[in-house]
Amino acid sequence: MNRIVMSAAAVFSSGVLFAALPCRYLHEMTGEYVTEHHSFRGPLAEKPLKTLFILDRRGARDAVEVVQRFNVEPTYFLTIYGNRIAAEDMYESAWEGTTLHEKTRELDLKLNEKYDLYVFGRKAFTSVNEEHRYRILKAVRDNGAGLLMVGDTGVSKIPYRKVYENRLPVPGFARSFVSEYKRTSLSSYRLGKGIVAELAWGGDRAAQFFTLVPLFPIDDRWTAKYENAIAFAGAAMRYAAGRESEPSAPVKVRIRNRFNEIVADTATAGDHFRDEIGANGAVRVTRTVTPSPVGGITVSAPETVKPGAAFRFGAKWAKPCAAVASATVETLDSPALRVMTRRTVPVAPGATGISLEIADARVHTKVGYARITLLDAQGRRLDIAEAMQFFPERDLPDYVQVGWGSALCMHPFAGAKLLVDRLGFECGLEHPTAGGGNITDLAVLNQSVVPYMTRIGIAKADNGSSKQMQWFFLDRETEAKRRAIKGDLCFYRPEVRQLWADGIRHRIRNLPRCAPPFYNLGDENSLAVTAGFGEYDDFYFRKFLETKYGTVENLNRNWRTNCADFASVPHLKPDEAKRIGNLAAWGDHRAYIEKMYADIHSFCRGEIRKYDPGAPVGAEGSEPGNLEETFAELEFWGPYSNLVKDEVLRSLGGGRIRTLWWGGYPASHGGRGKTPFPVPLMSDLAKGTVTGNAWFDVSVGQNHGFFYSDLKIADDVAKYLPWHDRFKDGLAQLLIRNPLKDEQTLLYWSHESSTASVGSEKCLSPRDGLSTLIKSFYRNGRSFEFVSARTLERLKNAKVVFLCGASALSDAEVSALRAFAAAGGRIVADVEPAIMNEHLAWRDKGALADLWGKGKSVLLNRKLSLAAAHESSPGAFDREIAALLPPPRVPIPASGMDENAILRTRGGCGFDIVTAMWPPTNLGARVPVKLPGRRFIYSPMEGFVAESDVLDLDFRKSPFVCRSVFKERQRKPEFSIPPSRLGGEVVFTPPALVSGRVYNLTVYDARGEKRWAFVFDRKEKLPKRMYIGFNEKGGKWSARLTDCATGLSSSVGFTVGE
């Protein structure tokens, strides 16, 4: 070992203030990400407005939006949320520059510069310390700088009376400036040479991801409203800085409609926005409302439409209008507003409505609009009306990407483009707001939601009874009912279960119409096995025993008691049960709590499915309880970074959705940014323990976040992107859809034995042997599966089963194992198994004791962890284990692998996929793997590598290596797409499909931008509904089909006629 030097210089480069990780994304703004916008810059070269923005960093994007539109030279001071500039906790402080000390110093330095203007966005003036307040007010008073305070609802007052002594009249531009809120006000005061102004939007809700604008409903009018608000903020900034605020001649005038499109005039009914940009750079936006020639239109269309289904569209208007000659009825997707269907029908003179059947809206997004436009004889638009519609379709990708947070945790439309379209985070975890409002908003942005319905946590009440940890998911009425319940809140009480049911009913309102891909019952759910000793618990514990044992005689046999009936069975506290040596009673209490834990999950799932039949439900990152029992009725259960249980879940959990939050953690979970590789995700995908990528979290301005406040992707996250894309585009699906090779080796999973090892020091923990074996199998590339009491049929196809610390096995389990041994199978045990039954009642001797030394079965009589740690020569333990296994069916490394390396082989679809992980801190190795003959080797998603009988696992550049191995040379995939037209469809003829042979079809429009991407390996996942909008660009489109296993791809061009 090299001498370890504990010098700070060895860890950091110079200039680091704190013992924390370098971080730019929480402090800086780059302006690199530009959104679509309209410029408000004046015609003359105006001196830029030198501005210090002091902003809640979650909504700081607004300032960039101002800078995009106005001539502003910005300096940004980004803060944590709330009335403060910094927070200090384990997450925040992991990043450099985030402590109060550092933020104070940062502002000290920034205030040393001179500014024309200081802007506080969604930040109270009192957030900064008194010295900073004085320095800013001094700059206003003595230097003539401006101070603008902006608040989404109101603006908190500056606590110095003198500031408000000289009130100024409301400036002319502000009196008529458009705002969506009636209470919007711009107040201003003269302070010495400068102005202090307050822009209070008067919004009705807090806009936590904005700083300079209020909250607007998420729909197709949001963009125009946002444009107006940013313009108002920019104009207010100019005014506060003492610039001329009335547009001077010549004034440039521009008209925008409610969809933020620039139009020639205001002839069409409805709202229009008139932008005036003066020669002096001053700006005003006013609203004009053109009355409807038909007195207004009411659209009737079903709120929810099954994709592809027909529906009736109706429109009625208040009065006939001779000018109306025809009506165009369109369906549009959201948020892109592509016109998917269009039909123009004549309108008879004097008519006041139309009704027609739309056979298929052809909307492939979660939300769309059914729109009618009344036209005159010359085709001019007279009036427009529309209805929002939901197109629920639960579509769960094989590789699910879910972010903690969503596009609502940032500038929503720009965020959706990045998060959903670019990065493929199709799902976002969100707590549903009242009535599911935020879930609806997300659907408009075409992001699916994984609703965080509840968080299950069995905790111990003060009196020892079981209780739910938090009841945050109840509405007010149910909460009042909860408070009124007398006695313990044991789940099994009917009135308590009703609380759960009511809570689910409250949270699920309006969610099914958005077709959540799955529902989440919580993360870090937990159970306290020491809880459960309340009055009601005692009752239900005895019920539990009755179900478990059937007869009191059976219980007495196991407990070694003499109870007359179940009612007289004592409910022993754990320490008491142990003290008197009644391990069965001790274990039964744990089993009772574990059953309750599983039952709460199952109950909630049932309640959810009452409202959304067939919905997958589960939880992730949670205490497992009795793992198999807990996930038995759930479709979704995430691993929890436990070597053994993650593999148990993979093997016994079957096709369940399995995700694990990783990603944003700066100092744990592998620590983001330490290497340019997404190591935890790579490792879990290689092992097969996850089926998705769950990033905690994607919200802007969060210390675990994905983005800079201006929506640039954080630097360390950007380094992950090449791998992120490879996984998303097909590599992950390839690994998920191809099973690990079966080598007929089983590890025995006995939850009761794990419990026994906690209760008795005579029992070895199963974890000891299982984790040692799993690591050995990992580094030697050997396959294994688990078997348990619930899956004993797996023994039929096995050759070897390992029993590790399997102290507590039932008679049925013992019989099955005996039958397995009798049929020629080999049982390998670390210590004497089956010394108890499944109730933790001791047996006189091990129920399998007579097997050792006969046939193939072996009792090692050793702690495997010790055997592995103290092996006689390097690799001796692995060789000893290998000698007990059936002959390998997978490629085996020819030289030693790193102790913590992982080598897994998948197969079954006519080729093998070899995936290997090497510790990322120790790159540089090359490991040859001998193949059974000459093979054609490909790198998935990349292409041909070599024809050889040796697979070269090269870890010099990456800790993750994946190769596909074929007997024959592979060809490029073939497919065809005939010409199409605007309003038509892309018709794709795929190659022959074999389950597990994954393809990626990506279609590009005439501008070369990605229009669709599908990853599929079977009929139900085939590309579908590739409809081309009428308002898209025709011309030369193209598509590329990639065979993910080989990385070989073909491209075709096709014409889309205008």
Add this chain to the structure above:
Amino acid sequence: MMKGFMLTAAFLLAVLRCEAKVDIVHKDNLSDKRAGMHREKFIAAFDKCSLFAEYTLEGDRIVKKAWGDHFFGLKLGYSPKNGGWSIWDFLNVHVRNAEGRTVDALSASRPSLFAGYSADGADFLAAEWLAPEGKRLKLLFASYPSHRDWLFVRVDLGGAKVERIDFNAYPGNAAVPEGRERHFATRENDWILNKEAASFKPASSSALLYSRYVDERFGNKIVFDERFIESVSVPKTASMISVRFKPAEDAEAAVFALGYFAHKEPSDQVTRFLGEEGDSIAGFLRAVDWDAEPKSDDFKLSVKIALLMGVERKRLEDVAKRYLKAVKVKDMETIAGCCGEVMELRRRKTAEELELLKK
């Protein structure tokens, strides 16, 4: 590293911050039976914890005859019934003496250095003890405002030959109530210390000391840099948990972070700490700049800000002159005093001006 100044009386050193307080208290009048003896108590008060070392001396000779003659305690996450990190003896550093025997250097002699200072936004305590063969045992303690619930500790291994470092705690309660299980958990294992001792080569960097069935809602957390540790052992116990670290042969120092939980759900704490928080603290611990010292940049910046604020130039020039003079002779007390003076001028200016704006 800033050190080299001895404290014999109450001493306060602050650079831009004024939170680390170090006191040394003498007590001469012990009982009649102990005439000629006196006690010295070294106290370091950090933001949320305090550390105190108490020695009984007869002349210069350390006396350890009765209970109370020596303490080396830590009040961090203290819980009723004397629970938490030992308030009597939370740290032992065993060094080998000339006879080849190991002794706890922290109790064998009184500190030869016990000095507090602030740097890098943290409060530091530098302490040294004489060790065999004229060597010195150097310890650094640091408290960061960002991690107020933690105390960071560095044991220098480059001087005295350190054989073992013990951290001692009574999670929740120093008594031994019936039925309580003492647990020591790492990510890899969870030992019931009432039944068995723990001994292992660390594979991860954090451990939790907690109890089951009684005193469940309190526990102590310890994080270490496993690269510098050869092995960890914890004796079987029903009372005080002693976590014993054997340093790695080639390590120059061993670093630790001490924390706690109180009034929290134990199962949640075990999961969160071993699954997440421990890693986070370990990352922070690895990056602590133990060599941090006050920089003149801070002073210059402070003066510049004061000028911009309108503080009288002449007064600032006067302070600056004294500061520069003190820097030349490394007079840390004056350096700190000058920094504090400029801060005070800024504070007063702010208060005066804001008062005017209030009227």
